[in-house]
Amino acid sequence: MEAGTDGSVPVVELTEVSRSFPGPPAVHAVRDVDLVIRRGDYVSIAGPSGSGKSTLLHVMGLLDRPTAGTYRLDGVDTQAMSERERAGWRGRRIGFVFQAFHLLGARSVAENVELAMVYTGVTRRRRAERALAALDRVGLGHRVAFSPATLSGGERQRVAIARALVGGPSLLLADEPTGNLDSATAAAILDLFDDLHRDGLTLAVVTHDEAVSRRAQRRVRTVDGSVREVA
Amino acid sequence: MTRRDLLDEALAGITARPARLALTALGTVLGVAALVATLGLAQTAAAQVAGRFDAVAATHVVVEPRTTGGSGTDAAPASLPWDAEPRLDRLNGVVASGTYALATDGAAVTTVPVADPSGASRLDLAVAAASPGLIDALRGRVVTGRLFDAGHDQRADPVALLGERAADRLHLNRVTGQPTVFVGDIELTVIGIVGGVSHHLDLLDAVIVPNHTAERLFGLPGPAEVQIRTSLGAAQLVGRQAPIALAPNEPETLQARVPPSAAGVQARVEADVNALFLVLGGVALLVGALGIANVTLLSVLERVAEIGLRRAVGATRGDVAAQFLVESSAVGLLGGLVGTAAGLVLTVAVSAARDWTPVLDLRLAAGAPLLGAVIGLAAGTYPAWRASAVHPIDALRRAG
Numbered sequence: 001m002e003a004g005t006d007g008s009v010p011v012v013e014l015t016e017v018s019r020s021f022p023g024p025p026a027v028h029a030v031r032d033v034d035l036v037i038r039r040g041d042y043v044s045i046a047g048p049s050g051s052g053k054s055t056l057l058h059v060m061g062l063l064d065r066p067t068a069g070t071y072r073l074d075g076v077d078t079q080a081m082s083e084r085e086r087a088g089w090r091g092r093r094i095g096f097v098f099q100a101f102h103l104l105g106a107r108s109v110a111e112n113v114e115l116a117m118v119y120t121g122v123t124r125r126r127r128a129e130r131a132l133a134a135l136d137r138v139g140l141g142h143r144v145a146f147s148p149a150t151l152s153g154g155e156r157q158r159v160a161i162a163r164a165l166v167g168g169p170s171l172l173l174a175d176e177p178t179g180n181l182d183s184a185t186a187a188a189i190l191d192l193f194d195d196l197h198r199d200g201l202t203l204a205v206v207t208h209d210e211a212v213s214r215r216a217q218r219r220v221r222t223v224d225g226s227v228r229e230v231a
Numbered sequence: 232m233t234r235r236d237l238l239d240e241a242l243a244g245i246t247a248r249p250a251r252l253a254l255t256a257l258g259t260v261l262g263v264a265a266l267v268a269t270l271g272l273a274q275t276a277a278a279q280v281a282g283r284f285d286a287v288a289a290t291h292v293v294v295e296p297r298t299t300g301g302s303g304t305d306a307a308p309a310s311l312p313w314d315a316e317p318r319l320d321r322l323n324g325v326v327a328s329g330t331y332a333l334a335t336d337g338a339a340v341t342t343v344p345v346a347d348p349s350g351a352s353r354l355d356l357a358v359a360a361a362s363p364g365l366i367d368a369l370r371g372r373v374v375t376g377r378l379f380d381a382g383h384d385q386r387a388d389p390v391a392l393l394g395e396r397a398a399d400r401l402h403l404n405r406v407t408g409q410p411t412v413f414v415g416d417i418e419l420t421v422i423g424i425v426g427g428v429s430h431h432l433d434l435l436d437a438v439i440v441p442n443h444t445a446e447r448l449f450g451l452p453g454p455a456e457v458q459i460r461t462s463l464g465a466a467q468l469v470g471r472q473a474p475i476a477l478a479p480n481e482p483e484t485l486q487a488r489v490p491p492s493a494a495g496v497q498a499r500v501e502a503d504v505n506a507l508f509l510v511l512g513g514v515a516l517l518v519g520a521l522g523i524a525n526v527t528l529l530s531v532l533e534r535v536a537e538i539g540l541r542r543a544v545g546a547t548r549g550d551v552a553a554q555f556l557v558e559s560s561a562v563g564l565l566g567g568l569v570g571t572a573a574g575l576v577l578t579v580a581v582s583a584a585r586d587w588t589p590v591l592d593l594r595l596a597a598g599a600p601l602l603g604a605v606i607g608l609a610a611g612t613y614p615a616w617r618a619s620a621v622h623p624i625d626a627l628r629r630a631g
Contacts, residue, residue: 064624087550090544090545091546118240119541119545
C-alpha cells in the first residue's frame with residue numbers, strides 16, 4: 001500500500017487496458033491502452049468526444065473497472081480491490097475536478113472543501129486546518145465562510161480544486177476543468193495547474209480543447225479508444 | 232465516516248431546504264399528534280368515567296334463581312329462602328338487603344270496604360312482597376309513616392306500605408289514622424308510604440306487604456329475587472358470596488347480577504375511543520410515511536450530482552444509503568416530536584375545557600417521537616436504496 005511513496009513507482013500504470021460496454025452494439029470505448037504517468041507528471045488527455053477519453057478518466061479515477069488489462073495505482077493492482085476499498089482509494093489517492101464544479105450550494109466554501117475528508121477518517125480539527133490551507137493555496141483564503149452561490153465561476157472551480165487537493169492525492173484528475181469558464185478565467189485556472197505541477201503534484205487533465213491540452217508537459221491523444229503520445 | 236459526521240451530513244442535507252423539511256414532516260406531525268391526542272384523551276376520559284362511575288349502579292347486586300334454559304323440569308321451586316335478608320346482612324360488604332316478589336299482579340284495591348259499583352277509589356294495583364330491608368336496599372325513603380319490621384313479618388301481620396304513586400292514586404297522603412286498604416276482600420293496615428327507590432320502580436305503584444303476610448294471605452311460595460346494596464367496591468365480592476350464603480348446597484342454582492368492575496369499564500371505554508381514532512391516526516401516519524418517502528425520493532433524484540461527488544471523494548454505497556436513511560429518520564423524528572407536543576397540548580387543552588384532570592402515560596410521550604423516527608426510517612428505505620444505486624459516472628456527468 002505504501003508503495004506510492006516511492007518515487008520510482010509510477011502513479012498510474014495502465015497495461016493493455018480495455019473497457020467495452022456490452023451492446024448491442026457493443027462499444028469498445030477504450031482498447032488495449034498502455035499508459036504510464038509518473039510522479040510529478042502533468043499529462044493532458046485530448047481527443048474528440050466519443051474517443052474514449054472520459055472512460056479512460058473514469059478507469060483511472062476508480063469510478064469504473066476495465067474489462068481487460070491491469071491498472072496499477074501507486075503500484076497496487078486495483079483489479080483485486082473490493083468496491084469498498086476502491087471508494088477508500090478514491091477518497092485518499094485521487095482528487096477530482098469536474099467541469100460542473102459539483103459544489104454543494106447550501107454549504108460554505110470551507111465545508112465544501114472539508115467534505116473531501118469526511119469519508120477518509122480525518123479528524124474534525126485537522127479537516128478545518130487543511131481546508132483553510134488548501135483554500136489559501138488556490139488563493140481563496142478570504143472566501144472561507146462564503147456560500148458558493150456568491151462566487152464567480154473561476155472562484156467556484158478554485159474551491160473545487162482546493163477540495164481535490166485537500167486530501168493530499170497522488171493524482172489530480174480534471175475533467176474539462178475549463179469547460180464552463182471564459183478564456184481569462186480558464187487561463188487563471190491553467191496557471192494554477194502549472195503552479196501545482198511545479199510543486200510536484202501529478203495531474204491528468206482530460207479535455208477536448210487543444211489550447212488546454214498544450215499547457216501540459218505531456219500530451220496524449222485518444223482516437224477511437226486508443227492513445228498516442230503527442231509530445 | 233464517523234457517526235457524528237453522518238449525522239452532520241444528514242442534518243445539513245435536510246436543513247438545506249427548511250420549507251421543504253417542514254412540509255415533509257407535516258404528515259408525521261399530524262399522524263403522531265392524532266395518535267397522542269387520541270390515546271391521551273382516551274386515558275383522560277377513562278379516568279373521568281371511572282372517577283364519576285355511578286355509585287348507585289356500582290353498589291347494586293341482584294341475586295335470583297338461575298333460569299334453567301330448556302332443562303326438562305320447569306316450574307322449578309323458588310330456591311330463595313325466606314330468611315335471605317338476615318343471611319346476607321351477615322356478609323361483609325352488604326349495607327342492606329331485602330327480598331322482592333310479586334304477590335299478585337293487579338288486584339282490585341280500594342280504600343272503602345263496600346263494593347261500590349261506581350268504582351270510586353278503586354284501582355288495579357300490584358301487591359309486592361318484601362322483606363323489611365328491601366326499601367333500604369333500594370335506597371328508598373319513607374315519605375310518611377314507617378316501614379314494617381321483622382316482627383310484622385314473623386307474625387304475618389296484615390300491614391302494608393304503599394308506593395308513593397299508589398298512595399297518590401288512592402288519595403292517601405297520611406297514615407296517622409291507620410288507614411285501611413282492601414285488596415279484594417283482604418284488609419290491610421297502611422303503616423307507611425315509601426318512594427325514591429333506585430330500582431324496581433314498580434314498587435311505587437304497588438301495595439307492599441311483608442313476606443309472610445303475602446305467604447299467608449296470597450299464598451306466595453317464596454321470594455323471587457334478592458336486592459342487595461353493598462359498600463363501594465364490595466359488589467364483586469358480595470356477588471360471589473351471596474349465592475353460597477343463600478343456597479349453600481346448590482349455589483349454582485342462583486345467579487348474581489353484579490355491576491362490571493371499574494377497571495373493566497375503563498378498559499372498555501379506552502378500547503371504544505381508541506379503536507376509531509387509532510385507525511385515523513394510523514392512516515395519517517401512513518400518509519406521513521408516504522410523504523417522507525416521496526420527498527426523500529425526490530431529493531435523491533435532485534441530488535444525484537451530490538451523490539456522485541460524495542462517491543468520488545470516498546463515500547461507499549453504504550455511506551450514501553446511511554445518509555439518506557438518517558435524513559428521513561431525522562425528518563420522522565422531528566415530525567414525531569412536534570406531533571407529540573401538539574398532541575399533548577391538545578389533550579391538556581381539551582381537559583382544561585372540560586375540567587378534567589389530564590392523564591397521560593409517560594411511555595406514550597417518550598415513545599411517540601420514536602415512532603416518528605421509525606416511520607421515517609421505514610419511509611427512507613427505498614429512497615436510500617435508490618441513492619446507493621446511483622452510479623457516480625452518470626451522476627457526475629450531469630451539469631451541476
